[in-house]
Amino acid sequence: MKFSLFVHMERLDAGQSQQSLYDEFIELCEIADRGGMHAIWTGEHHGMDFTIAPNPFINLADLARRTKNVRLGTGTVVAPFWHPIKLAGEAAMTDIITGGRLDIGIARGAYNFEYQRLSPGLDAWGAGQRLREIIPAIKGLWAGDYAHQGEYWSFPSTTSAPKPVQNPHPPIWVAARDPNSHEFAVANSCNVQVTPLWFGDEEVESLMQRFNDACAKYPDTPRPKIMVLRHTYVGTDEADIQQAAGEISVYYNYFGAWFKNERPISQGLIERLTPDEIAGNVMYAPEAMRKNNVVGAPDEVIARLKHYEALGYDEYSFWIDTGMSFARKKASLERFINEVMPAFAKAS
Numbered sequence: 001m002k003f004s005l006f007v008h009m010e011r012l013d014a015g016q017s018q019q020s021l022y023d024e025f026i027e028l029c030e031i032a033d034r035g036g037m038h039a040i041w042t043g044e045h046h047g048m049d050f051t052i053a054p055n056p057f058i059n060l061a062d063l064a065r066r067t068k069n070v071r072l073g074t075g076t077v078v079a080p081f082w083h084p085i086k087l088a089g090e091a092a093m094t095d096i097i098t099g100g101r102l103d104i105g106i107a108r109g110a111y112n113f114e115y116q117r118l119s120p121g122l123d124a125w126g127a128g129q130r131l132r133e134i135i136p137a138i139k140g141l142w143a144g145d146y147a148h149q150g151e152y153w154s155f156p157s158t159t160s161a162p163k164p165v166q167n168p169h170p171p172i173w174v175a176a177r178d179p180n181s182h183e184f185a186v187a188n189s190c191n192v193q194v195t196p197l198w199f200g201d202e203e204v205e206s207l208m209q210r211f212n213d214a215c216a217k218y219p220d221t222p223r224p225k226i227m228v229l230r231h232t233y234v235g236t237d238e239a240d241i242q243q244a245a246g247e248i249s250v251y252y253n254y255f256g257a258w259f260k261n262e263r264p265i266s267q268g269l270i271e272r273l274t275p276d277e278i279a280g281n282v283m284y285a286p287e288a289m290r291k292n293n294v295v296g297a298p299d300e301v302i303a304r305l306k307h308y309e310a311l312g313y314d315e316y317s318f319w320i321d322t323g324m325s326f327a328r329k330k331a332s333l334e335r336f337i338n339e340v341m342p343a344f345a346k347a348s
Contacts, residue, residue, distance in 0.1 A: 035337035041075030073103035084137035107175035
């Protein structure tokens with residue numbers, strides 16, 4: 001099983017400058033590269049300081065000059081916010097800049113807040129249909145002289161300019177949860193990214209079962225890869241681990257608030273949650289975060305990840321966005337590299 005870093009710039013209030021957040025983002029990515037991680041993933045979001053990521057291709061192009069070995073992936077671009085010709089061209093240009101290190105993760109999107117602003121009237125179902133249309137379209141554009149007549153986009157014969165370095169194209173990953181999404185990914189020879197979010201290992205196992213069922217439905221299609229993305233913290237002692245569980249709890253409370261899209265938002269920041277509101281949300285309680293996410297001492301984290309490896313996951317992505325201090329993120333990532341990853345060296 002390979003290991004990667006999933007990272008954005010994120011903040012819960014205006015107490016830190018966006019410039020300093022970007023400097024920290026870069027340092028975490030450089031640590032991942034020096035530490036032998038397989039890939040770095042960063043995504044796309046708009047108008048929200050909770051995850052500052054307007055165009056992942058810009059960040060990856062910058063990282064291409066600052067790293068040497070890691071794959072550089074979009075985790076993820078949001079399909080309905082792109083025209084196929086624009087996505088094919090920008091991805092191909094990024095593949096050239098990165099020297100053929102690009103992976104492209106594509107999703108339907110998660111936040112109604114963004115749908116309202118970039119594509120009013122869009123819902124999750126419509127976004128998913130656009131995802132299903134855009135993937136064969138960008139493959140056709142990379143092959144060249146491709147005309148498209150679809151439900152959402154239509155254009156005459158066009159070739160991506162430029163074309164990607166990788167042949168036939170960079171690996172494509174689909175963010176999948178429901179069985180239909182897994183089946184679409186496998187049928188279209190795309191790798192799969194899954195995110196159990198705040199749920200426990202029963203969700204990790206269920207997502208793998210959905211993937212295996214999709215592979216069984218298409219026995220003549222080579223098995224794609226599957227990656228699981230989880231909030232992760234490698235601690236020094238139980239007090240340190242409990243602190244991390246509390247910090248991840250706060251993060252998920254804000255995630256849930258953004259997802260509901262009911263609170264006032266000013267200057268890209270959602271209205272602060274009160275301590276009582278956070279304490280009252282049992283689903284994201286620190287005890288649940290300690291149990292469900294990969295939060296623990298090195299030996300505990302290794303045991304969890306060995307289970308994931310045995311289930312068949314090809315890649316584990318360390319989701320570092322938590323709202324905790326940069327020093328704590330950095331220390332946890334370094335412990336993961338130095339004390340967890342060596343236990344998988346032979347398997348890798």
